[in-house]
Amino acid sequence: MKKIEAVIKPFKLDEVKEALQEIGVQGMTVLEAKGYGRQKGHSELYRGAEYVVDFLPKIKIELVVADDLAPAALEAIQTAARTGKIGDGKIFVSDVIDVVRIRTGESGPQAV
Amino acid sequence: MKKIEAVIKPFKLDEVKEALQEIGVQGMTVLEAKGYGRQKGHSELYRGAEYVVDFLPKIKIELVVADDLAPAALEAIQTAARTGKIGDGKIFVSDVIDVVRIRTGESGPQAV
Amino acid sequence: MKKIEAVIKPFKLDEVKEALQEIGVQGMTVLEAKGYGRQKGHSELYRGAEYVVDFLPKIKIELVVADDLAPAALEAIQTAARTGKIGDGKIFVSDVIDVVRIRTGESGPQAV
Amino acid sequence: MKTWIKFSKVLAASAALLMTAPVVTVAHAAAVTSEAAVSEAAPASEAAPAEAAAAEAPAPALLAHQKPLELDLASSSFVFLSTALVLMMTLPGLALFYGGMVRKKNVIATVTQSVAVSCVAGILWYVVGYSLSFGVADKALFGLPAETVNKFIGGFDTVLLKGVTKDTAFNLAPGLPEMLWISYQMTFAIITPALITGAFAERIKLSGLLLFMALWSVFVYAPICHQVWGGGFMGSMGVLDFAGGAVVHVNSGVAGLVAALFLGRRKGYGTEEMAPNNLIFVMIGAALLFVGWIGFNAGSAWTPDGIGAAALLNTILAALAAALSWKLVEWTIRRKPSLLGILSGLVAGLVAITPAAGFVNPTGALIIGLIAGPVCYVFASWVKKLLGYDDSLDAFGIHGAGGALGAVLTGVFADPAINSLSEGASVGTQIMGLVYTILWSAIGTLVILVICKFTTGLRVSEADEEAGLDSALHDEVHH
Amino acid sequence: MKTWIKFSKVLAASAALLMTAPVVTVAHAAAVTSEAAVSEAAPASEAAPAEAAAAEAPAPALLAHQKPLELDLASSSFVFLSTALVLMMTLPGLALFYGGMVRKKNVIATVTQSVAVSCVAGILWYVVGYSLSFGVADKALFGLPAETVNKFIGGFDTVLLKGVTKDTAFNLAPGLPEMLWISYQMTFAIITPALITGAFAERIKLSGLLLFMALWSVFVYAPICHQVWGGGFMGSMGVLDFAGGAVVHVNSGVAGLVAALFLGRRKGYGTEEMAPNNLIFVMIGAALLFVGWIGFNAGSAWTPDGIGAAALLNTILAALAAALSWKLVEWTIRRKPSLLGILSGLVAGLVAITPAAGFVNPTGALIIGLIAGPVCYVFASWVKKLLGYDDSLDAFGIHGAGGALGAVLTGVFADPAINSLSEGASVGTQIMGLVYTILWSAIGTLVILVICKFTTGLRVSEADEEAGLDSALHDEVHH
Amino acid sequence: MKTWIKFSKVLAASAALLMTAPVVTVAHAAAVTSEAAVSEAAPASEAAPAEAAAAEAPAPALLAHQKPLELDLASSSFVFLSTALVLMMTLPGLALFYGGMVRKKNVIATVTQSVAVSCVAGILWYVVGYSLSFGVADKALFGLPAETVNKFIGGFDTVLLKGVTKDTAFNLAPGLPEMLWISYQMTFAIITPALITGAFAERIKLSGLLLFMALWSVFVYAPICHQVWGGGFMGSMGVLDFAGGAVVHVNSGVAGLVAALFLGRRKGYGTEEMAPNNLIFVMIGAALLFVGWIGFNAGSAWTPDGIGAAALLNTILAALAAALSWKLVEWTIRRKPSLLGILSGLVAGLVAITPAAGFVNPTGALIIGLIAGPVCYVFASWVKKLLGYDDSLDAFGIHGAGGALGAVLTGVFADPAINSLSEGASVGTQIMGLVYTILWSAIGTLVILVICKFTTGLRVSEADEEAGLDSALHDEVHH
Numbered sequence A, B, C: 001m002k003k004i005e006a007v008i009k010p011f012k013l014d015e016v017k018e019a020l021q022e023i024g025v026q027g028m029t030v031l032e033a034k035g036y037g038r039q040k041g042h043s044e045l046y047r048g049a050e051y052v053v054d055f056l057p058k059i060k061i062e063l064v065v066a067d068d069l070a071p072a073a074l075e076a077i078q079t080a081a082r083t084g085k086i087g088d089g090k091i092f093v094s095d096v097i098d099v100v101r102i103r104t105g106e107s108g109p110q111a112v
Numbered sequence D, E, F: 001m002k003t004w005i006k007f008s009k010v011l012a013a014s015a016a017l018l019m020t021a022p023v024v025t026v027a028h029a030a031a032v033t034s035e036a037a038v039s040e041a042a043p044a045s046e047a048a049p050a051e052a053a054a055a056e057a058p059a060p061a062l063l064a065h066q067k068p069l070e071l072d073l074a075s076s077s078f079v080f081l082s083t084a085l086v087l088m089m090t091l092p093g094l095a096l097f098y099g100g101m102v103r104k105k106n107v108i109a110t111v112t113q114s115v116a117v118s119c120v121a122g123i124l125w126y127v128v129g130y131s132l133s134f135g136v137a138d139k140a141l142f143g144l145p146a147e148t149v150n151k152f153i154g155g156f157d158t159v160l161l162k163g164v165t166k167d168t169a170f171n172l173a174p175g176l177p178e179m180l181w182i183s184y185q186m187t188f189a190i191i192t193p194a195l196i197t198g199a200f201a202e203r204i205k206l207s208g209l210l211l212f213m214a215l216w217s218v219f220v221y222a223p224i225c226h227q228v229w230g231g232g233f234m235g236s237m238g239v240l241d242f243a244g245g246a247v248v249h250v251n252s253g254v255a256g257l258v259a260a261l262f263l264g265r266r267k268g269y270g271t272e273e274m275a276p277n278n279l280i281f282v283m284i285g286a287a288l289l290f291v292g293w294i295g296f297n298a299g300s301a302w303t304p305d306g307i308g309a310a311a312l313l314n315t316i317l318a319a320l321a322a323a324l325s326w327k328l329v330e331w332t333i334r335r336k337p338s339l340l341g342i343l344s345g346l347v348a349g350l351v352a353i354t355p356a357a358g359f360v361n362p363t364g365a366l367i368i369g370l371i372a373g374p375v376c377y378v379f380a381s382w383v384k385k386l387l388g389y390d391d392s393l394d395a396f397g398i399h400g401a402g403g404a405l406g407a408v409l410t411g412v413f414a415d416p417a418i419n420s421l422s423e424g425a426s427v428g429t430q431i432m433g434l435v436y437t438i439l440w441s442a443i444g445t446l447v448i449l450v451i452c453k454f455t456t457g458l459r460v461s462e463a464d465e466e467a468g469l470d471s472a473l474h475d476e477v478h479h
Ligand SMILES: Nc1ncnc2c1ncn2[C@@H]1O[C@H](COP(=O)(O)OP(=O)(O)O)[C@@H](O)[C@H]1O
Pocket: A007, A034, A035, A036, A037, A038, A039, A040, A056, A058, A085, A086, A087, A088, A089, A090, C026, C027, C028, C029, C030, C062, C063, C064, C065, C101, C102, C103, C112
């Protein structure tokens, strides 16, 4: 199984979720994050003090899928999350050794 | 070493923490998350607009443990987090190459 | 490529970010977290009820870097985040199979 | 619509009758309180035409609790302000004070309780509460003569505000338009039940809550209000309760304790963390309670005279003193004084000074405040823990204990230099009043709880309690 | 600086003139309303010296809308309080009510709108708004004689508050210092445009907003205010509007609808989640609106007499009744009553009772409230959905619909026992007034929108809307 | 308890004495201000019985600063309202304004400071502050004759409010019960030190803060209050300070600057992000300051007459004008106007109009506001940066600079048509007053800081500062 972690722009979450649903992804976990990258933040000025806001709000999606579903999921995320502008985000893929469904105790691919 | 990531129901956090403590886990990191899965959300209605709340509040626990402690940790989490109802969550296990304790600079298993 | 995950004390974020920038890290993602570990929390007392606050606020940094940059990144984080007091945090390193830059569709090391 | 036009006509007719009656002009307005005895000053030449007018037309049909309005604009302006302030105590004051103290999953439900209780108690005040509180019982009941009944509860003569016009006044406050009086008293009838919600927060059903509050407003609040302020036996007995130490605080505090015991503890009480979700909301709430309480206490003088001013100063001093003393106790015991502590002290001081506000001098007020802090601290922190009941937000620990303390200390510190009524002050009478109030409140509350239990039910399901009342009852989430 | 010293001198001179005029002392103060007819009571002996003084000095040069101040301290105190309360309705009341309802990325922008609109509308009120609203038109315009012009709009005679001194009064309220009157009315001139911001929240440019509001204050608010309250034709026609059902609510609601249609829907409307970011802020806002509304409605009696008291009681009852009825409808339909619902009901009730407050009796008020809940629910939930316009925060659904409903029901429930003006109440006249107000507001708003569109522009760019107005317009973020 | 009963008796006895004294009835009440000279109107026939009564009993033993109360209910009602409003300025107004501006880890500590300072300053006002501020010095001190001492500070004759009864009044405001006067002035004595907390927020120890504030209230606030308002030399000199430009704002602003310099900068100042944690809290705070400031400024007329009305209108106009001008400056310079900016402007305008409120006309007020925005902007944004001190929340940049500006402009714009006292206005006198206030405040503050440094200490440890004061001092966390 593969773990796919994607950092995307917040307002793209709904589209990405739908894209993943369509290709049959059954579950995912979402985290609020802040991203630092090529996309530059703005600077805020408070009462004479200026702060460069380096970190921009991002959403991180994590999903574990069976190996064969991974390419489709990658594709789906990439298409749905792309705006073509800097700051669209990244997708990371890594290996997962095991998955357990807490409710049933099942493990392995059928637990995803 | 193994990294164990568990997505659980928020009110189970205390029980899971205790279960892990008992088997000797010394540290863990907790993140607030939102989960999408088989457990269906409710729909909220605001002034005529209805929103299906797909994402439910979840807690994500991350802990890195020595290889031999992993099965016990898996077991502990599963037992403590289970309610038997849909939405109990998942546990993912993956490999970790290295661990560093920032304070001391130690690395490897003794840094966990 | 390597994924480096570091759990650090919140007020160290700026220093760590700068240290990483200096060695050429181009991007990272930051999450708010709560940590449980050797550093003990305080106890809060509300109207007669005492709560041991086990979980302390932490910041989790995630960055994926090319294999050769990993040691320098580890070093940078460790130096910048260290206060020498208990609770300084941990760094975990793991393998990443693939990286995709959403905007361009590039993948592999050049996508980082 | 036709019915309504008819209705208007009937009203118009009766009003026309009233309006031919002697209308006392602003120039005549007598001050509301006994102090400002201007009657001697009213020149006979002005009284004469009024008598003449009275001769021409039949006198208006006033109810037993009414007097013709002798409009005192200045006092009315003052009571109007006080009404706004007391209204603000419940919404948003209490809603925030309580809403900030529960866990995040119950904020919306807790806040909703204050709003919904306001609706129920306010509307019932119009329907029957005012009549039972300030009306005069004129029918025998259970074989008791009307006069005896009136010692305990008012009558039905002004149900739906029948007989209330823009030219009538409540007989003890002839300078205030009766509708102003009704509004001011309504704000008390609203906040009293709303206070109880603190005791069973985080576990009560909405339907159960509403039924409970409806019954409680009518069968517990109205009688006690009548007994103390509306012509009933506690007032005649000489129980001093300037602004509601017994009527409002002991009453709601005891009801809260009984309800907390009856409903049982929250799931996880004592083991799970139940820290306040937002102390800043608690602060805003407490501060608005503080500001509003001025209207509560000084407003109870019904006019901004020397007594009203004493009540104002006393209220501020007692609140600050109790905040400080709670803080110091906490600083000593816990080493780190909390914001929740200093705010709880503030409210404790306000509660304790309530019965005493217009009877004691500032030094007395300060001392009452200094005592109230530690006493309520002990109740909210230790007694609760010791006895093991779960009074979620300390409705009893602060309002019950603080109110009782204040009622007793009123007997101790009442100063005739501030208020001539203070002469009759006695700790004994105060305690008798307390015991009586506690009994009525406790028994009444218990009976009502039993009724609710077997009709609407009272507690939410375990699953709902676990998920949080916000999503379970309201499908809303506070982030 | 020199100019200023000169200016002071000119003012001083004119003031000196004024001060030799008969100064009516507190003891003479006539009550503000027609009810309190104390004139007969004023002893001739006191009137005499005043006449003598008048003989000695030339009469002050009062403007057509003015009278010499006959200071009524008690009523002034009351109106002063009401001013504070209405000010609080906009800041922080409305700012929070609206700010809590938008998405998190637009909170700061939404709140800023209330503040900025207050600045623009308040300062324009000083510059020209008061003159156009309460001044008397004394010049022909477009060939129409001054008298006809005055039916529609006031004049320029008191622009920049020229002629207003500490000893003048507006002629209908001779007991209140004119500057108090101006302040009180200013708070209405501020909240009315601020209400409109709810209709186009989350998508309007700041510059466009400010231009729109500046023009709207002058060309829509001031004329309608004059027509109803300032001596214009609607007032003479017998349209009853106690505290601004037409002037404030229908006016702003209709403007909101037109603006929402003109600007088009928010990006993602109907598909993306647009849930309120903070219901507790919404609650605080609604509660402060509630408390402040007392000053709005009862304050419109200008004195705390029987009518003011009726307005007070009616306002509270209608609000609570509408909150309850909205809640019950939601409970039935949606199974889970929401906090947003009960609060929306509260505001709907307040809106609906506004035109009726001092004309109906408490029973009428309760019924108006009970009707207002479901009616506004239908507008905010169904009509909006059906017709597909995006009135972001229901400025039309609540203020437009509720205000119109209240205006009509004022005709139904007006009770001469409460207010002698109620005798002339007629549903027909009320509807005529409504239709006229709607037309003026809709057309005026449309013209102004067109002007703004081609000058400052109105909508932010898509990218800015997506990113959120907070960072796009203000470079600030609310966490 | 026994002691207390005795105490009551003593008080009762002295009160009995007082009560036989001539009680002036409502009908006689003279208005508080010089304007409303009703004395001629008081019929001789009514004065007679009072004299008779006086003949029967010995005159009450009034203190030098007292007069017998000639109760003016309308003005009392007004001042009562003003008291509530000013109280609301500190709690929750200032607490939120400051609490929202610090970093999240210091919210609770910052809010706690406002609450705790209220306790200390309020109670000390009762103990000794009122006596030193409004009492009359009757003993020689350091060899100076009592009369000279009284130019600088009041006496100890009314310590613990000795001699204050419900029938006494402060001699300049004989229409208000003295306890009302004490309460109103107490709210000023509370907010002034509370304002200083903005200067050293995020780094001060709680014990150090409390000691500092206790000493500052007594040795800096009370004398300056006495000098300007309580019969001291600045008042006699003709320094115009309507509602506290010098007494409150310059005083606290300068103290803030000195304290900020003395304590040094926050760790990380200039390099770490220190953005406000919650701008909505800042907005609520600023808005409540705005509403409350009406009570502060207009309330300082002590009666709602023409001057009070001018103060009201001026306050609103200046605030809105300054909010707008700050916004426009920011819009120009920074391209994106911030919510924090418009709110800072609002407060700056309120500060600047404070000394001028009842002396200038609305046009003057508007101009003062328009100037105050940019001036305070420059102080809060540039001067602070240039000079490198860390006035965390701009206590000096806004209150110090704005107050000084307003004090000077009072001299420029004072208009005798508004207030006869304006005739004596002079920029020179105003500046002399300012310089004097600045010196007293700066030196006094410095001495007190040194005392605190060597007793309680002032700054928290570096570790505590880093961890945040909330957890370090209060063991509480705001999420
Ligand atoms: N090496 C990295 N490791 C972890 N997260 C990264 C990395 N590079 C970028 N990110 C995340 O992706 C987001 C977008 O990256 P950015 O460089 O701004 O634009 P782009 O994705 O268009 O190259 C960042 O805000 C950050 O959250």
